[in-house]
Amino acid sequence: MAAEKPHMNLAVIGHVDHGKSTFVGRLMFETGAVPAHLIEKYRAEAKEKGKESFAFAWVMDSLKEERERGVTIDISHKRFDTDKYYFTVVDCPGHRDFVKNMITGASQADAAVLVVAAPDGVMAQTKEHVFLSRTLGINQLIVAVNKMDAADYSEDRYNQVKKDVSQLLGMVGFKADDIPFVPTSAFEGDNITKSSENTPWYTGPSLLDCLNELKLPEKPDTLPLRIPVQDAYTISGIGTVPVGRVETGIMKKGDNVIFNPSGVAGEVKSIEMHHEEVPQAVPGDNIGWNVRGVGKNDVRRGDVCGPTSNPPSVADEFTGQIVVLQHPSAITAGYTPVFHCHTTQTACTLMSIDKKLDPKTGQVKEENAAFIKAGDAAIVTIKPTRPMVIEPVKEIPQLGRFAIRDMGMTIAAGMCMSVKQK
Amino acid sequence: MGEVAATMKIMPTGVDVDLEKLKDDVIAALPEGAEYGTHEIEPIAFGLKAIVMVVIVGDGEGGTEGVEEAFAAVEGVESVTVTDVGRPV
Numbered sequence: 001m002a003a004e005k006p007h008m009n010l011a012v013i014g015h016v017d018h019g020k021s022t023f024v025g026r027l028m029f030e031t032g033a034v035p036a037h038l039i040e041k042y043r044a045e046a047k048e049k050g051k052e053s054f055a056f057a058w059v060m061d062s063l064k065e066e067r068e069r070g071v072t073i074d075i076s077h078k079r080f081d082t083d084k085y086y087f088t089v090v091d092c093p094g095h096r097d098f099v100k101n102m103i104t105g106a107s108q109a110d111a112a113v114l115v116v117a118a119p120d121g122v123m124a125q126t127k128e129h130v131f132l133s134r135t136l137g138i139n140q141l142i143v144a145v146n147k148m149d150a151a152d153y154s155e156d157r158y159n160q161v162k163k164d165v166s167q168l169l170g171m172v173g174f175k176a177d178d179i180p181f182v183p184t185s186a187f188e189g190d191n192i193t194k195s196s197e198n199t200p201w202y203t204g205p206s207l208l209d210c211l212n213e214l215k216l217p218e219k220p221d222t223l224p225l226r227i228p229v230q231d232a233y234t235i236s237g238i239g240t241v242p243v244g245r246v247e248t249g250i251m252k253k254g255d256n257v258i259f260n261p262s263g264v265a266g267e268v269k270s271i272e273m274h275h276e277e278v279p280q281a282v283p284g285d286n287i288g289w290n291v292r293g294v295g296k297n298d299v300r301r302g303d304v305c306g307p308t309s310n311p312p313s314v315a316d317e318f319t320g321q322i323v324v325l326q327h328p329s330a331i332t333a334g335y336t337p338v339f340h341c342h343t344t345q346t347a348c349t350l351m352s353i354d355k356k357l358d359p360k361t362g363q364v365k366e367e368n369a370a371f372i373k374a375g376d377a378a379i380v381t382i383k384p385t386r387p388m389v390i391e392p393v394k395e396i397p398q399l400g401r402f403a404i405r406d407m408g409m410t411i412a413a414g415m416c417m418s419v420k421q422k
Numbered sequence: 423m424g425e426v427a428a429t430m431k432i433m434p435t436g437v438d439v440d441l442e443k444l445k446d447d448v449i450a451a452l453p454e455g456a457e458y459g460t461h462e463i464e465p466i467a468f469g470l471k472a473i474v475m476v477v478i479v480g481d482g483e484g485g486t487e488g489v490e491e492a493f494a495a496v497e498g499v500e501s502v503t504v505t506d507v508g509r510p511v
Contacts, residue, residue, distance in 0.1 A: 021509055091508045092507075093426040093485070093509065098426065101428070101504045101506075230433065233436065233437075233500075238468050241468050272466075272467030273467060274466075275466070286464075287467055408484055
């Protein structure tokens, strides 16, 4: 699968039932990512059953059945190629409790397609997803005004939805003028790969053209080294072996590194990946490594490994911008839920609600607010109950995002703005 | 509400854990509503291997939490990390 093309993670976001899954299926189908032999098989089946015209929906349904029978293997990674890039689709679940996974998981999206159904326009989840994508650091967006077939391919309707979505994007700080809008029908295939005859009034690029126009994100290997420790092992003949995924920077054999907040330091003796010794590790690598003079009880899950010369920031307090997704009542100072950030889960106390933001404008609505509720965004001061590493999102975005959980729910998502170090 | 494919990386407590048995044990521990999808054994480093398992869960309250907790309680499991979530095609 054309590994030499640059890779991008693409999130597909939008309100439930606005056609996200059909949209992803259509992209994969049009780019040849659905295996040819499967398409042939279903085409034959469709003909047999008297569906003379080969229906795209038939393929999607059949693929779903195939999966339910356990035939397909790689079910969670959807990949497709355009002329320029190789994409992995992050097809976001609808429920808010998955936001935690989007933050601590591996697939940080580099760009997103916001799917808005033309007949419905902007809905509750459209707003929430737009706000979240901003919080999660997704800066490149394409808007698909979808289900145009269900809106009679009306130019007026398209323009109205475009106007409403532009307004919403402007509110959260996107430059709506720079964001491409495409009238689509994922079901019929309009304007996905080429201009559709059904929308003669639209002369802009197709959706695939827009995907090719995306810019590659800055590589995280130029940032300082940060490896959150997933687990630490003692292996006979080797010693202490922490394992984890390199988030940013490069670690080479012989480097002097420190584990924070534990504070132990030493020289990197060896690095292994896929059971083979490697001279260096780069972002995305899942590695185990061994550091001279570091005992098993010196390092633990949640520690972050970085250069001794530029150690990971241990926060005494930090300020964060959060958006409250769900909470049964009101959140006030003193609230102490669990923060999920890289591999750490740390109880943190909300010290003060410094600024409550108006979700409509992004402007400060209230200084030193008494409480915040579901749907509110705010700048807050947070104090971890025990030492934890977190970095300002502007400096090391991979270590600056967090999810707040309590009562088995994801209460809020946020990003770290600044850190007051210990 | 549809369903979600969650990729979970399960680390054993040490290099001497029988991963085939551990795989069967975690599958047996799946809570109601969650379904085994597929898995593979991924070599990590210094003899350590991870079980990378795709589990299908409902797109509802709690997300992957129930499965994470159930897996973490299985003997021989050191940690459970959700590395990816998406919708199965």
